[in-house]
Amino acid sequence: MVKTDFGPPKYDTMLHPIIKRNYGKWKYHEVIRPGVIKRVAESGDVIYVVRFGTPRLLSIYTIRELCDIADKYSDGYLRWTSRNNVEFFLTDEKKIDALIKEVKKRVGFPCGGTWDAVTGKYGLSNIVHTQGWVHCHTPAIDASGIVKSIMDELYEYFVDHKLPAMCRISLACCANMCGAVHASDIAIVGIHRTPPLPDDDMVRRTCEIPSTVAACPTGALKPDMKAKTIKVDVEKCMYCGNCYTMCPGMPLFDPENDGAAILVGGKISDARRPPELSKVVVPWVPNEPPRWPTLVKYIKQILEAWASNARKHERLIEWIDRIGWERFFEITGLEFTEHLIDDYRITPYFYGELRTSVQFRW
Amino acid sequence: MSETPLVDELEKGPWPSFVKEIKKTAENMEKRAAQGMDIKLPKTARALLKQLEISYKDKKTHWKHGGIVSVVGYGGGVIGRYSDLGDKIPEIEHFHTMRINMPTGWFYTTKALRGLCDVWEKWGSGLTNMHGSTGDIIFLGTRSEYLQPCFEDLGNLEIPFDLGGSGSAIRTPSACMGPALCEFACYDTLDLCYELTMTFQNELHRPMYPYKFKFKCSGCPNDCVAAKARADFAIIGNWKDEIKVDQEAVKEYAKWMDIENEVVKLCPTKAISWNGRELKIDAKNCVHCMHCINKMPKALKPGDERGATILIGGKAPFVEGAVIGWVMIPFIEIKKPYEEIKEIATRTLEWWDEEGKFRERLAELIWRKGVREYLKVIGKDVDVRIVKAPRNNPFMFFKKEELRPSPYIEELKKRGMF
Numbered sequence: 001m002v003k004t005d006f007g008p009p010k011y012d013t014m015l016h017p018i019i020k021r022n023y024g025k026w027k028y029h030e031v032i033r034p035g036v037i038k039r040v041a042e043s044g045d046v047i048y049v050v051r052f053g054t055p056r057l058l059s060i061y062t063i064r065e066l067c068d069i070a071d072k073y074s075d076g077y078l079r080w081t082s083r084n085n086v087e088f089f090l091t092d093e094k095k096i097d098a099l100i101k102e103v104k105k106r107v108g109f110p111c112g113g114t115w116d117a118v119t120g121k122y123g124l125s126n127i128v129h130t131q132g133w134v135h136c137h138t139p140a141i142d143a144s145g146i147v148k149s150i151m152d153e154l155y156e157y158f159v160d161h162k163l164p165a166m167c168r169i170s171l172a173c174c175a176n177m178c179g180a181v182h183a184s185d186i187a188i189v190g191i192h193r194t195p196p197l198p199d200d201d202m203v204r205r206t207c208e209i210p211s212t213v214a215a216c217p218t219g220a221l222k223p224d225m226k227a228k229t230i231k232v233d234v235e236k237c238m239y240c241g242n243c244y245t246m247c248p249g250m251p252l253f254d255p256e257n258d259g260a261a262i263l264v265g266g267k268i269s270d271a272r273r274p275p276e277l278s279k280v281v282v283p284w285v286p287n288e289p290p291r292w293p294t295l296v297k298y299i300k301q302i303l304e305a306w307a308s309n310a311r312k313h314e315r316l317i318e319w320i321d322r323i324g325w326e327r328f329f330e331i332t333g334l335e336f337t338e339h340l341i342d343d344y345r346i347t348p349y350f351y352g353e354l355r356t357s358v359q360f361r362w
Numbered sequence: 363m364s365e366t367p368l369v370d371e372l373e374k375g376p377w378p379s380f381v382k383e384i385k386k387t388a389e390n391m392e393k394r395a396a397q398g399m400d401i402k403l404p405k406t407a408r409a410l411l412k413q414l415e416i417s418y419k420d421k422k423t424h425w426k427h428g429g430i431v432s433v434v435g436y437g438g439g440v441i442g443r444y445s446d447l448g449d450k451i452p453e454i455e456h457f458h459t460m461r462i463n464m465p466t467g468w469f470y471t472t473k474a475l476r477g478l479c480d481v482w483e484k485w486g487s488g489l490t491n492m493h494g495s496t497g498d499i500i501f502l503g504t505r506s507e508y509l510q511p512c513f514e515d516l517g518n519l520e521i522p523f524d525l526g527g528s529g530s531a532i533r534t535p536s537a538c539m540g541p542a543l544c545e546f547a548c549y550d551t552l553d554l555c556y557e558l559t560m561t562f563q564n565e566l567h568r569p570m571y572p573y574k575f576k577f578k579c580s581g582c583p584n585d586c587v588a589a590k591a592r593a594d595f596a597i598i599g600n601w602k603d604e605i606k607v608d609q610e611a612v613k614e615y616a617k618w619m620d621i622e623n624e625v626v627k628l629c630p631t632k633a634i635s636w637n638g639r640e641l642k643i644d645a646k647n648c649v650h651c652m653h654c655i656n657k658m659p660k661a662l663k664p665g666d667e668r669g670a671t672i673l674i675g676g677k678a679p680f681v682e683g684a685v686i687g688w689v690m691i692p693f694i695e696i697k698k699p700y701e702e703i704k705e706i707a708t709r710t711l712e713w714w715d716e717e718g719k720f721r722e723r724l725a726e727l728i729w730r731k732g733v734r735e736y737l738k739v740i741g742k743d744v745d746v747r748i749v750k751a752p753r754n755n756p757f758m759f760f761k762k763e764e765l766r767p768s769p770y771i772e773e774l775k776k777r778g779m780f
């Protein structure tokens with residue numbers, strides 16, 4: 001009999017004994033240096049959580065090496081974070097340096113990705129990203145290659161606490177935005193810029209025409225019943241690719257015109273200011289594999305303009321709010337173009353009055 | 363001369379390289395297969411590199427639309443993927459990914475991980491994502507015929523692993539590390555997340571809904587799993603009473619911290635005052651933003667009346683626009699066995715299943731049907747906390763029972779309009 005529906009291993013079987021013993025009874029934490037968080041329990045127990053950046057795409061042979069390291073340093077326990085970092089749990093502070101050295105030597109992962117709100121010194125965490133050319137069928141850009149190129153350039157911010165506030169960078173390789181980059185301080189989103197070019201034969205063979213037509217948010221598609229295919233009103237299409245998701249006969253890839261948009265100013269935590277969606281500040285950057293120099297330059301330009309001008313604890317949107325968008329474009333050197341004015345008339349102002357924050361009074 | 367000069371560029375630089383990971387996998391798989399180990403796909407990692415090189419040259423993807431593939435008894439958990447270069451690089455013709463439900467909070471023993479690696483070495487490419495953006499362990503790339511034996515081997519491990527969700531199903535729920543490591547957790551995120559995962563196993567493995575549905579659990583308003591922006595059902599830890607203040611610890615911070623500028627002035631509602639000896643928080647004005655607690659974790663703690671705020675409908679822009687979840691339940695107690703929250707989740711799912719159109723997320727359904735109707739479905743009263751402000755137009759709907767009797771109403775009734 002094949003077992004089904006048994007679910008994941010129960011979390012409490014995966015916890016380090018110190019974590020299990022002090023579950024729900026942590027007293028405080030201290031970031032003692034970039035990448036190392038000391039957690040102190042009410043019982044007086046102490047655990048050092050040591051964080052390392054990973055490329056997310058991991059070899060099983062690397063995972064086995066991480067296991068060897070965890071067996072040696074953290075009693076056979078380890079954990080991943082929500083941003084693709086890996087963490088080890090140490091009980092002996094004196095072993096931290098050796099751990100960092102060994103991880104660096106065996107798998108090449110840097111220690112860092114933390115921030116210290118207490119002193120107001122922040123590091124950059126890892127970039128969350130999607131599949132890109134490594135696995136998906138709809139991307140307008142690659143994911144892993146761009147992330148690697150950006151993180152190489154921003155490496156110093158990961159391994160140190162040099163930023164004035166938290167900064168979350170995320171990447172999605174198409175407008176589907178797996179991973180929800182739409183509320184990040186800096187977001188990179190793959191966009192197409194050409195309408196689909198129907199492959200009539202493929203449409204006939206593989207698509208349900210009415211549901212494909214209905215999937216277009218702008219009403220740009222019409223069934224052509226006689227020819228049993230789909231017609232595109234190119235004036236209405238905003239290249240979202242939703243029709244291609246529905247029907248393989250509606251490809252819209254143009255290597256010369258696909259590329260990335262850059263958005264800024266989103267946030268998710270409620271700290272100081274409620275969550276907010278990111279806004280487009282660069283409409284399009286071309287695909288420039290293998291290292292995407294133009295895109296990387298823009299990201300660095302934005303990050304560093306913010307980092308050198310923001311006050312302590314001021315996230316990107318908080319900084320922009322203080323100085324104004326006029327000044328944002330001036331300081332970053334980005335150009336404000338007509339594309340940045342919202343003319344997507346379909347956007348419903350989804351219940352503008354509903355509260356999208358846990359900030360309220362009792 | 364390397365076959366893959368473009369992607370080789372991505373081996374350089376200080377940040378860990380995914381290209382090195384692919385090459386390392388290829389070398390080890392080839393070597394171990396040559397030594398006689400039972401490895402079904404020793405050449406797939408190398409083939410991926412070749413296809414990637416072509417994508418880097420062509421500036422486009424070479425993956426085709428996935429067909430429907432799964433394992434016996436399930437409808438999801440696998441993303442089917444085929445290459446359009448299958449004739450040139452046959453080793454990569456099929457490259458399906460399997461989504462494996464991670465242990466809640468992404469905590470592992472090395473034994474559990476080694477089990478996963480052994481299975482994937484035998485049946486797959488040896489490549490993984492730790493983790494996919496929903497949270498699952500992603501096994502990246504195998505052939506259709508190996509899905510079933512791989513799944514069975516996973517289930518037979520000493521620490522067995524099951525598939526996660528995909529398609530129009532409940533997706534693998536995820537949680538922040540909460541009480542396992544964080545002193546801010548206002549409820550047990552790991553336990554609730556695990557319980558929800560187990561309660562909805564059927565709905566997770568067998569796509570049956572209009573579209574996808576995500577639960578995410580964060581222990582406090584910091585929201586470390588970004589639930590507010592990307593979960594249809596976000597459970598965010600919160601508290602109702604006063605922040606607990608340890609004045610001695612505040613004084614310790616005061617020795618070096620600029621409390622006036624970094625804490626008092628940054629409180630969004632100016633609820634804090636500090637006179638150099640005592641920190642006072644006006645509980646009636648505190649909006650639980652976490653800033654002061656983040657600043658002084660040794661001195662400040664969320665209050666004792668703890669629970670969660672439920673935000674409904676968070677999603678990316680597809681199709682009708684991005685939504686940050688709407689507060690539908692300002693406060694709910696989260697206590698084992700979690701009956702109330704499970705009841706609300708079940709009613710929500712049943713309503714959406716019944717009323718939702720194909721590819722309509724919960725937010726879009728609520729938008730179409732109205733918040734009032736959703737509140738009725740979950741049996742909750744309106745609360746001023748679900749809005750930022752009251753509406754700014756007078757186009758309200760009134761029910762018949764709300765109207766006063768009048769000759770006009772009689773006339774409406776007489777004409778059959780009421």
Ligand code: HEM
Nearest residue numbers: 081082083117166168267268269271544545584585586656
């Ligand atoms: C005790 C443990 C933790 C504490 C005290 C903590 C603290 C915080 C704080 C202070 C914020 C809000 C920052 C701000 O907006 O100023 C935050 C947000 C966040 N944290 Fe944590 N965190 C913890 C664990 C983690 C871990 C392990 C991760 C994963 C790497 C993580 C990922 C995040 C993310 C993604 C956000 C949302 C940021 C946003 O987009 O607004 N946190 N956390």
Ligand code: HEM
Nearest residue numbers: 130131135136176177178179180245494495496592678680
């Ligand atoms: C209309 C919207 C969306 C569509 C049509 C869509 C479609 C897809 C497709 C086709 C894949 C397969 C990629 C592969 O080949 O591995 C994928 C992967 C994935 N999607 Fe989505 N997606 C959408 C939105 C989202 C959102 C909003 C999230 C999360 C908040 C998400 C989370 C994921 C995750 C976790 C993966 C696994 C791969 C990864 O981690 O990169 N998706 N999605």
Ligand code: SF4
Nearest residue numbers: 130136139173174178
């Ligand atoms: S963001 Fe788009 S291209 Fe990227 S993995 Fe998701 S669906 Fe695929």
Ligand code: SF4
Nearest residue numbers: 216237238240241243
């Ligand atoms: S790409 Fe999007 S907007 Fe254009 S036709 Fe397809 S569904 Fe419509």
Ligand code: SF4
Nearest residue numbers: 538544547581582586
């Ligand atoms: S969401 Fe809150 S409780 Fe959970 S890990 Fe983050 S700071 Fe801690």
Ligand code: SF4
Nearest residue numbers: 629648649651652654
């Ligand atoms: S939690 Fe936020 S709103 Fe409440 S007192 Fe602290 S800073 Fe002010």
